[in-house]
Amino acid sequence: MPRLRLTGKALRNIGYPEGPAISVAITAMEKQFRHHSEEAALDILKQVLLDPMAYLADDGLRKVAGKLMETKEEEDIPLKEIPVPYEIYGAGFIETGALQQMNNAVRLPVAVAGALMPDAHHGYGLPIGGVLATHNAVIPYGVGVDIGCRMCLSILDLPVVSLERHAAKFKRELVTQTEFGAGATWVGKTEDAVLEHALFREIPMLRHLHKKAVEQLGTSGSGNHFVEWGIVQITGTNEFNLPAGTYVGLLSHSGSRGLGAQIAAHYTRLARELCQLPRMAQHFAWLELDKEAGQEYWAAMNLAGDYASACHNQIHRRLIKAMDARLLARVENHHNFAWKEIHNGQEVIVHRKGATPAGKGVLGIIPGSMTAPGYIVRGRGEAASLHSASHGAGRAMSRFNAAQSISQYELNKYLKEQGVILVGGGPDEAPMAYKNINEVMAAQSSLVDVIGRFQPRIVRMADDGGKED
């Protein structure tokens, strides 16, 4: 006889509020309704949700009903009648789903300002490419599940011709010195100051995550994460004092791995318990920064950011050493994070979820696709964008649609035409699944100045499906 297994997600889908009712309901159903199908069990739970009062005398469901009644007494926090106006860059090619999400975000009572970047697309909570400034509030889903996800570019002293002449060695080291996919670990010697952070001892949840953090340090994730060799073209004056010309570059994109994912999950749950919003806005649940939970998330988020940086650092260090190269310059920036910044004379919390910081003079790197160039940019400090720019070209096709409509054959053929070697990856990350980076850059010419380009040549990603075998 199959045993009933319910998930919190399934309960949320039928409208169960974040909080104790979910776990109480799962326990009650799995214990006393274990021979029911999931569908039948959810039907029962729906009835309880509609009229908990009627179930207060029911032996099996009394506890669930009780928890629901407690939760019901708390009123949802109302949204603003008049949304905060926000600037949209590249409005012509932003999908409506992303606009709707942003329109909800700027109705939060804590919202102060917002902006939407030209690579925006539908996400969880805040759209990818969404920027939101709030007062005294941090929204875990405004940062995103991959806290501190970032770009890192190393410009090296190797001759550019070596990239073609010794392509096999570059490729071999790219494979040997990286590890990709969910659960990926690095078994070599990994020491890093970030692993000694006091927070790993101070917060119980982080104590449990320390082992995972040690094991995963210096690895890359799945999906759109990559490590690649390519050609950097420095086009004009730059803060690295590099002569204009071409260089070998190493570019990586990844985040805070399991550590950040668990931090995000934990504090998202906590926020949804502490901050009950109308259903359409539930993902925007925030934590107040003058309260303990908010401060704890802030500290943990910053640790995840440092950890993401350390991961890139390890990867670059290994590869630079393996190629016997020297580092000439580095550009690095988060694009899933929250910062305390002053805008309009007021300290606000700026959430950038898939958006590159672009304060005046701030350097960043905006990748294109595995065949299209990425851009090294210098922020112009545009107030209307909240000192932000896009974090890439943005998807033109969902991962699912891309996997359905682009064949591996078609991808291989295109890569060959473009002279790009790919290890791992798959149609869901094909260049055709992304917007035209040049159009996206044109839509944000008021936000950043371009000081260089990066053309990918040898790209490493997680194998299709996310896991390394």
Next chain:
DNA sequence: ATGTGC
């Protein structure tokens, strides 16, 4: 994004 929730 992540070894995929109590």
